[in-house]
Amino acid sequence: xKPLALILTVAAGGLLLSACSQIDSLTPVGGSAxxxxxxxxxxxxxxxxxxxxxxxxxxxxxxxFTCTGSTTDGREILTKADGTSPYQLTISIDGEVIFTxxxxxVLEAAVLESx
Amino acid sequence: MQTIKMAAQxxxxxxxxxxxxxxxxxxxxxxxxxxxxxPRRAATRRSxxxxxxxxxxxxxxxxxxxxxxxxxxxxxxxxxxxxRPQDTLTVHVLASMxxxxxxxxxxxxxxxxxxxxxxxxxxxxxxxxxxxxWYIDILDGGEVTPNSGAVDKYEGPQVWxxxxxxxxxxxxxxxxxxxxxxxxxxxxxxxxxxxPVSSQGLPVPWYAVYGNHxxxxxxxxxxxxxxxxxxxxxxxxxxxxxxxxxxxxxxxSDLSAAQMAVNALxxxxxxxxxxxxxxxxxxxxxxxxxxxxxxxxxSPPVPGPVGHGxxxxxxxxxxxxxxxxxxxxLRVFGLDTCNLVSGADGAVPEDQFRWLxxxxxxxxxxxxxxxxxxxxxxxxxxxDAKPVWGGQRLVHAEEFIAMLQKFPVMVAWLNGHTHINTIxxxxxxxxxxxxxITTASCVDFPQQQQLVELVDNRDGTMSIFVNALDHSAPPxxxxxxxxxxxxxxxxxELAANAFLANPTLLAGSPLxxxxxxxxxxxxxxxKISDEQIEREHMTARARLLAHGGGS
Numbered sequence: 272x273k274p275l276a277l278i279l280t281v282a283a284g285g286l287l288l289s290a291c292s293q294i295d296s297l298t299p300v301g302g303s304a305x306x307x308x309x310x311x312x313x314x315x316x317x318x319x320x321x322x323x324x325x326x327x328x329x330x331x332x333x334x335x336f337t338c339t340g341s342t343t344d345g346r347e348i349l350t351k352a353d354g355t356s357p358y359q360l361t362i363s364i365d366g367e368v369i370f371t372x373x374x375x376x377v378l379e380a381a382v383l384e385s386x
Numbered sequence: 387m388q389t390i391k392m393a394a395q396x397x398x399x400x401x402x403x404x405x406x407x408x409x410x411x412x413x414x415x416x417x418x419x420x421x422x423x424x425p426r427r428a429a430t431r432r433s434x435x436x437x438x439x440x441x442x443x444x445x446x447x448x449x450x451x452x453x454x455x456x457x458x459x460x461x462x463x464x465x466x467x468x469x470r471p472q473d474t475l476t477v478h479v480l481a482s483m484x485x486x487x488x489x490x491x492x493x494x495x496x497x498x499x500x501x502x503x504x505x506x507x508x509x510x511x512x513x514x515x516x517x518x519x520w521y522i523d524i525l526d527g528g529e530v531t532p533n534s535g536a537v538d539k540y541e542g543p544q545v546w547x548x549x550x551x552x553x554x555x556x557x558x559x560x561x562x563x564x565x566x567x568x569x570x571x572x573x574x575x576x577x578x579x580x581x582p583v584s585s586q587g588l589p590v591p592w593y594a595v596y597g598n599h600x601x602x603x604x605x606x607x608x609x610x611x612x613x614x615x616x617x618x619x620x621x622x623x624x625x626x627x628x629x630x631x632x633x634x635x636x637x638x639s640d641l642s643a644a645q646m647a648v649n650a651l652x653x654x655x656x657x658x659x660x661x662x663x664x665x666x667x668x669x670x671x672x673x674x675x676x677x678x679x680x681x682x683x684x685s686p687p688v689p690g691p692v693g694h695g696x697x698x699x700x701x702x703x704x705x706x707x708x709x710x711x712x713x714x715x716l717r718v719f720g721l722d723t724c725n726l727v728s729g730a731d732g733a734v735p736e737d738q739f740r741w742l743x744x745x746x747x748x749x750x751x752x753x754x755x756x757x758x759x760x761x762x763x764x765x766x767x768x769x770d771a772k773p774v775w776g777g778q779r780l781v782h783a784e785e786f787i788a789m790l791q792k793f794p795v796m797v798a799w800l801n802g803h804t805h806i807n808t809i810x811x812x813x814x815x816x817x818x819x820x821x822x823i824t825t826a827s828c829v830d831f832p833q834q835q836q837l838v839e840l841v842d843n844r845d846g847t848m849s850i851f852v853n854a855l856d857h858s859a860p861p862x863x864x865x866x867x868x869x870x871x872x873x874x875x876x877x878x879e880l881a882a883n884a885f886l887a888n889p890t891l892l893a894g895s896p897l898x899x900x901x902x903x904x905x906x907x908x909x910x911x912x913k914i915s916d917e918q919i920e921r922e923h924m925t926a927r928a929r930l931l932a933h934g935g936g937s
Contacts, residue, residue, distance in 0.1 A: 303804070303806075303888065303891065305765070306765070306804070306806055306808065306891060307891055309895070310806075310891060310894060310895040310898070311895075312895075313895030313896065313897045313898070314895050314896070317413070317895065317896040317897065323415075323416075323897070324416050324417070324420070324421075324422070325416070325417045325420075325811070326415065326417055326811070326897050328810075343416070343422050375890075378890040378891055379890050381890070381893075381895075382391060382392050382882075382889070382890050382893060383391060383392050383393075383394050384391040384392065384393055384394050384405060384407060385394040
């Protein structure tokens with residue numbers, strides 16, 4: 272048996288012990304996709320000194336993720352993240368676009384010394 | 387506090403060194419309060435409790451045959467943590483983190499003394515008795531030589547030529563890390579496993595909960611007799627083929643007693659290509675469920691408490707969760723959210739859920755602040771895997787959060803698991819709620835933990851200050867430095883370049899690192915007198931002085 276096939280067999284073997292057969296439970300750790308979008312959004316907002324009252328909360332939608340929050344003066348923060356990783360982001364405040372680009376670009380820039 | 391940045395220009399290939407960046411100020415977050423806080427609060431506030439939050443320490447015995455290092459040759463994305471470049475350096479990092487915590491024993495916000503440490507799981511990496519002992523001894527204080535098997539010699543994939551999925555510090559030219567510019571570091575492995583690592587120990591009492599890596603094989607699979615035997619045996623897989631033909635095939639058929647015997651024979655006489663001889667070591671044995679708690683009871687009274695949250699009663703009753711009064715006005719609850727059937731993610735078993743609900747109601751009635759510690763966070767509390775014989779109901783994130791929100795005294799949920807600094811607000815419709823505080827790990831970049839302080843602003847609000855804490859090793863590794871501190875520094879640099887771990891994500895955003903989290907007071911905090919607080923602070927200061935420092 273090929274190694275990967277056996278590994279998957281072992282994974283399935285683990286599920287035989289499970290009454291629910293929840294394939295997702297074999298995913299090592301969840302949540303990284305939505306966190307990428309959320310963190311990139313926050314990086315942009317802080318970098319642009321947007322006064323945040325409620326930090327954007329992200330939810331999965333058909334086309335990717337949508338994140339909504341608000342500023343201290345009551346304007347809506349909206350992030351639309353389309354596709355799959357690296358996620359094309361459009362961040363706007365009350366409809367005015369303040370950023371377009373990928374989440375990956377933002378996250379990489381945030382950890383480099385020049386950022 | 388400093389931040390650590392990656393150099394703008396790679397030094398080789400895509401490999402980057404690290405350097406100290408500018409510090410980050412505290413950013414106030416008003417998500418729960420729903421309005422901007424009164425700026426005058428800075429002049430009126432008083433500290434209620436100052437502590438450190440650790441999680442995902444992941445002390446690793448990188449040489450144990452029971453690791454699935456070789457899975458990275460066939461499915462690198464499935465288990466990104468199976469064979470990290472910095473696997474042999476985890477004890478060094480933890481000792482550096484202890485140094486950093488000790489240096490931060492006086493709050494930078496209020497001057498209050500550090501009073502406690504809460505560790506939210508994945509302290510060991512793979513159920514190992516050795517890993518568990520090493521982590522406890524470093525936190526309690528002592529000396530650990532992070533080696534197993536052969537004396538003063540590393541035996542494992544990082545020196546095996548066929549293990550091209552692993553980083554070979556003596557000569558990475560033939561592996562996937564060499565392709566990306568990882569450095570040649572002659573003698574790194576020998577230094578890592580030969581020299582004792584010394585730790586002064588935490589200066590405060592510390593508490594721990596179970597993580598999935600303290601509960602299951604590779605944090606995901608239920609262990610069985612075959613794995614237990616492999617852990618103490620003399621064969622280790624160097625390739626994916628050997629891993630599948632031996633360790634995993636044995637694991638998959640563990641349910642049959644006859645097959646177990648065949649597996650045992652296979653281990654004695656079998657030597658397929660890719661299977662390497664290593665020095666067996668009975669100390670590498672994998673712990674049974676309650677032995678993890680028992681190991682914590684085998685601790686000295688200082689820094690304490692003996693058991694680090696668990697007691698003999700926990701072992702007798704098989705209850706892996708606990709509560710503790712950190713002060714007369716603050717109670718913490720340690721949950722076990724791990725799934726013992728399969729999967730890395732977790733859930734809250736119904737018995738703990740009901741128990742916690744009763745406990746929180748009691749705190750609410752007594753005007754006692756409360757915090758919850760668990761390993762899993764709200765994004766990873768959806769695992770519903772149950773044994774075929776049933777098992778109790780598993781409560782998931784939405785229901786768990788709703789229950790916590792019923793109790794205004796419940797101000798903070800501390801957790802880990804994802805290795806990402808993340809702070810989320812769980813606001814109720816009436817303007818209350820609690821903060822969920824998730825810390826990064828000691829093993830993956832940025833190797834940060836947290837300082838946390840509960841503060842009464844004396845204006846009808848309270849604040850929770852969170853400060854991301856780097857370990858004390860220098861941000862920039864000095865080439866050739868194989869000292870204890872040097873290896874911790876090198877570990878961080880290797881982790882920053884460990885592409886499988888997605889290091890750019892793990893530091894979180896600025897809203898997840900140095901922050902002031904505001905919320906309305908759950909009751910009139912003047913009921914906690916200044917005298918009572920000062921008494922607690924004096925006790926904490928005396929403890930710090932006895933440890934060798936203090937304010």
